[in-house]
Amino acid sequence: MPRPLPRILAIVLTAFSLLVMGCRKDQPKPTWDMDVVAPLARTSLTIGDLVPDSLLDTDANGNVGILSTLHLFSLSLDTILAIPDTSLLYAYALPFPGPVSFPPGSTFNTNDDVTRFDLQNLHLTKLAVRSGRVDIAISNMMNGNIIGNFALPGATSGGSTLELQLALPPGTPSSPSVTTTTRELNGYLFDLRGPDLNATNALATHLWYANSPDGNAVTITDMDSLLAWVTYHDIIPEFASGSFGTREMEVEPATVELELFKHITGTLDLAQVDARLIIRNGLGVDAQARIHHIRSINTRTGTTVDLFAPLTSNPLNINRAVDLGSGFIPAANTFAVGQGNSNIEQFLENLPDQIGYALDLIINPLGDISNGHDFLYHDSKVTVDLEVEIPLRLIATNLTLAKLVDIDLPGTAEAHAWNSGILHLFAENGFPFSAAVQLEVVNASGETMALLDPGGTVPAGVLDGNGIVVQPGTARIDFRIGADKMNLLHQSGQLRVKAVFNTADQSDHVQIKDDYRMDLQLTMDANWVVNGNE
Amino acid sequence: MNDRLWLIGLLLPAMATAQVDSLTIAAKAPSHVLVLEASAGFDSNVIFNDLVLDLYRGRNLSREVRDRSYDALGNANRGGYLLDMNLAYTWGRWLLGRDKWRPRINVAYRSQLGLRFSRDAFALAFRGNKAFEGRAASIGPGTFQHVAYQEIGFGVEDHASGSFLAVSLVGGNRLRKAVINQADLYTATDGRFVELDLDGNYRRSDTSTVFKPKGIGAALSFSWRHPVHAAGQEMVVTVGAEDIGFISWGRGAGTIGKDTLIRYDGFTAQSILDLDGLIPEEENLRDSLGLGYTPGSFVTLLPGLVHARLEFGKARRGIGHVEHRAYSLSVAHRFSPGFVPCVSAVRHVALSRALSLGAGVGYGGYGGFRLGLGLEARLGKQVALTVGTDNAVGLVSSRSRGMALATRLEMAW
Structure with missing residues (x-):
């Protein structure tokens, strides 16, 4: 009789599952090096690349x-006009011992004054306020409800003068009530000629007090007083006129x-x-x-x-x-x-x-x-x-342009595909000056870590008798990047490109034309590692 | 030495193309038969094992290793690999009123790669294009196909002869297929430009998901075994096919088709001082060259196998009333790039009642001439385990071409 085979069957099925599921997914990728020659980039250099376009001006003849x-x-x-924050204190008290009783609604003090702004030797007659504010705080030691009124007759906005009314609750000499309010002065026009229109930097002020018409009679002595603090803050003028002095x-x-x-x-x-x-x-x-x-x-x-x-x-x-x-x-x-x-x-x-x-x-x-x-x-x-x-009619002698260039190479400093090689720079130079090109690997501080030699010079275009380029100068310049320099370049990620210009004619000035250009192509002859960036 | 032990460990059970086989005899056939087969291997007529192994293991490929294979290249360079796992189960004593038929079910995973390539294509891939400076490299013609799929099959088997017919539902996992009718890559001196004269196409399955099937299809497999009497002795003729079918790849698949001349002389930089992206990404470069994918579904044929075999000589009974013939001659062909018709001859020798040895020679497939070895062990009356290789030299030599290992576990009760 055949033996049952559940155990063996289970083993077989498990092994089969493991085989199906157990494929390696994270195996490393193979690497090998190749010798590659390939084009990288091409571009055209115009005068706009040497001098920002925004600064260039071309005349009808194409002269730049x-x-x-x-x-x-x-x-x-x-620098010229700064209006300082200005504070004024207005105090009222009976000039005799009293007591005096004021019935409800009766006015018992009126104060007309002038606020003078300290503007050094500026003498303003008119000031339009762009922004700013006035803060008012009144302390009441009287035993009744007082109405405080504050007005600036010389400050108008839309034909209305600035007026404020404050309800001052009762207080005592030892425990006065304090009431405050603020008013934005934006858009007000100050007439700084004062109440008599013959002064400068002076703003007419009007302050008066009355017993509240809804309250009781108020009895006060010379120990009771009203103190009003008026402060002008952060006044920024929109317009000012007057005499600014010398x-x-x-x-x-x-x-x-x-x-x-x-x-x-x-x-x-x-x-x-x-x-x-x-x-x-x-x-x-x-x-x-x-x-x-x-x-x-x-x-x-x-x-x-x-x-x-x-x-x-x-x-x-x-x-x-x-x-x-x-x-x-x-x-x-x-x-x-x-x-x-x-x-x-x-x-x-x-x-x-x-x-x-x-x-x-x-x-x-x-x-x-x-x-x-x-x-x-x-x-x-x-x-x-x-x-x-x-x-740009000039003679350039060893005129040197140096610029730092960020190089975004694939891979890391530790692992990179580009092992070593030679960069070839092909140039067709239509400018009337030669350009000796030098590449340096630099560190973050801008210090030279390695020179990519040999570099070389792109000859100037050939000039005619009028100093106009009639034929471009051509050249191939090589830059060798050994493995050690490639490592440095990957570490720093920065190249300094240095170009030394000399005009073709060192005795006569040559004119730069707007259609002059230098066509450049960069190719590489490199040892490249497949999967080397990983 | 350790390298080879590692491979044997990984591939056990693994490949070979059934030089070791069995014949189920009708008398007293068991009620249940479970067969697990697994095989893995690669082969080439030119590429040496050391290159393939270094590629597989993710090692650095030395110049020496690459040059050895390069020096062997000729005009017809081929290669490929096969990873195949199949579990089949038959049961019962009759089906549809016939007492010799019984149902059959199988599940399988198959991954197959085949390629045919030119000498210059190998040189470009493993040496770079510097050697072609100032001249053209002939990349084509060439063909490459890698397809991986799973299947579940249902069918009927004649347990008297072992013949069967099965229809499978196929789920496509991955496809990469390139057909290059003609491609010449010209590299100008100093790399001023490269120019590709290309006539070919490339297809790939959806790459946006990993586990989801990328395509669906169907396949037919069968094996017909018939005894014949010829030259005064009993013989068995087998003809069959495996995975003759197709996969329809879903809409996430993509195709690049080109018959054009492409010239590249570098990307256009705004300024020579603006060299960000000096080395272009593969995708950007492909776009620059106008080689973007066109999305859309398409149908590909499976890399199916057709085969025929003649067995003759002394028979030996195995488990479940199985007999082995002493000799077998086979011919097979797989519809895969780089695969040529494969012929083989095998001799089976019984070493004891429980142990038999198979040895043979073969030629074709993805590779060339090779020697095969196999060993079958019976574990009691119900279990038989076969381990073999159709490339015995490749298992022990990195300087040879091809490596394969296969196993078969059969249980009957």
């Missing part, structure tokens, strides 16, 4: 120039960064340079600027060149803005700087990456010649810009 505006400094509203403001020596030449070193010989200093005055005051220096600073070479021009040796008179009633037109005051009256060429050929300046600004140098009609708006400011115009 640079038009760059450097913002030196700006004088804004808060003021002298010193603009401390400062520097601004100049991007135009930031990545460039070497020698640049420009054929022509024009510059303008443009001072835009948005204030309704005449002014005068005294420029102490405008300085070209090359921090990479440590060289500075001060600009010598009439504008640096003589005071510059600045016209005032025009008031349109609801706005203004700033006055643009332009001072030309050319090769005939300055050293602007040397100033720019220094390849500055910073511009330093220092100046004084005098407001109303001739006094109150507007008869109290100086003005400013919230957006009024004085700006000083240096505008340079450089036709």
Whole structure:
């Protein structure tokens, strides 16, 4: 009789299941190296890649120039007019021992006063408030319900004056009641001529007290008092007019960064340079600027060149803005700087990456010649810009452009497919200057870790008798990347590309045209590891 | 040595193409027969085992290993592998009024890869294109197919002769199929450009899911065994087929078909200082070359097998009244790239009542000439275990081509 086989059957089925389910899913991938030659990338380099398009200017003949505006400094509203927070205390008490009884509804004190804003030597007659507020706090020591009224007869908005009424609950000399309120002043127009319309910086104030008409008679003595604190906070003007007086403001020596030449070193010989200093005055005051220096600073070479021009040796008179009633037109005051009256060429050929300046600004140098009609708006400011115009007709000698480039290579520093190889850079150069190209692996601090040699030079395009490129220069430049340098490149992920430019003609200036270009193609001849990135 | 022990351990039970076989005799046939078969192996007429093993194990392929196979390449380079597991069960003593018939059910998993490739294609894949700088590499013609599927079959078996007929429902797991009619890759000097003159197509199953079936199909399998009397002795003729059918791959499948000239000279960078993506991703590169997939379902044929065998000589009774003939001559063909008709001759020798040895020679399939060995052990009267290989040299030598192992466990009660 056959034996039952459940046990063997179970083993067989289990083994079968394990075989079906047990396929390896996480096995490592095989690796092997291959010698690969392949194209990587191609691009065209135009003058727009060397100089930002926003700075380029092309004339009708296709001649390219640079038009760059450097913002030196700006004088804004808060420098000229700052209204300090102002607090005033108004106190009322019987001038004799009393007691005196006031029936309900009777007024027992009226106080007309003037708030004077401390605006130094500005004498304002009108102030439109853009934002700000007034806080009022009244302390009541009297034993009845008092009505406190506060008004600014000189502050109007939409034809109405500002008025506030506070209900003051009873208090005692030892335990006075304190009532507070706040009112936004946005949009109010202050007449700062005071109640008699003959003052400046003065705002008429009206404060009075009455016994509540719904209450009982109030009996007070000289020990009972009412104290009112009125505080103006954070007043920002929308518009102000008056006499701004004669003021002298010193603009401390400062520097601004100049991007135009930031990545460039070497020698640049420009054929022509024009510059303008443009001072835009948005204030309704005449002014005068005294420029102490405008300085070209090359921090990479440590060289500075001060600009010598009439504008640096003589005071510059600045016209005032025009008031349109609801706005203004700033006055643009332009001072030309050319090769005939300055050293602007040397100033720019220094390849500055910073511009330093220092100046004084005098407001109303001739006094109150507007008869109290100086003005400013919230957006009024004085700006000083240096505008340079450089036709790209030049001689470049070892003019060096250096830039850091992030290289996003697949894999990691520990495992990467690209083992070693040679990068080939093919160039067809339509520019009238040669370019010696160098690649360096750099670390996070910008220090050179390895040079990808040998590099080489792309020759300049061939010029005709007029200095125009008629035939491109061609070259193949190789960069060897050994395994050790490849490891460094994967670690840092950064290359410094350095290109040294020399114009084809070192004696005559050559003109850069807008259709000049350099076609580039990058290919690799590499030892590549299949699955090496994993 | 350890490497080979590892392989034997992994593949037990594993492959061979039934040089060791049995014949169920009708008299007193058992009521239940369960057969588990498993086989695995690869073969090639050119690629040496050391290259295949390093690929399989995820090792680094040395230049020496790659060059050895490269030097062996000719004009007809073939290779492939087969992983096959099948569990069949028959039971009962009659079916549909016939006392020799009984029902049959089987479940199976099969993974099969076959390829036919050019010498230049191997060189590009394992050496790179630098050697072709300034000239063209002929990648085609070539064919590659990898298909994996599961099936469940139902049928009827004549337990007197062992003949059977079964119809299977097939679930497709994975397909990768490339047919290259012609492809020449030109590499310009210094890699200025590469140019591919391509006429071919590539198909793949849905890759968005892992466990869900990617296709469905059907297959027919049969084996017809018939005794004949010729040359003065009893013989048995067997003809049969396995997995003659198809899979319809679902809508997530994709096809790339091209008959075009593709030129690539690098991606266009905005600036030479903007080199992000210097090495393009595979998908981006494929898009750049216009080699995107067109989604949609399609039908492929299964890599079915047809075979015929003649057995003769002295018979030996086994478990469940099974007899082995002393000699068998076989011819088989699988519809798979790189597979050529395979012929084999096997001699069975009884070593004892419980042990018999099979030895034979074969030629064809994915590889070339080979020697086979098999051993059958009877464990009592109800269990027989067979272990064999159709490439005995490949199991012990990394310098040979092909490696295979198979096992069969039969229980009858």
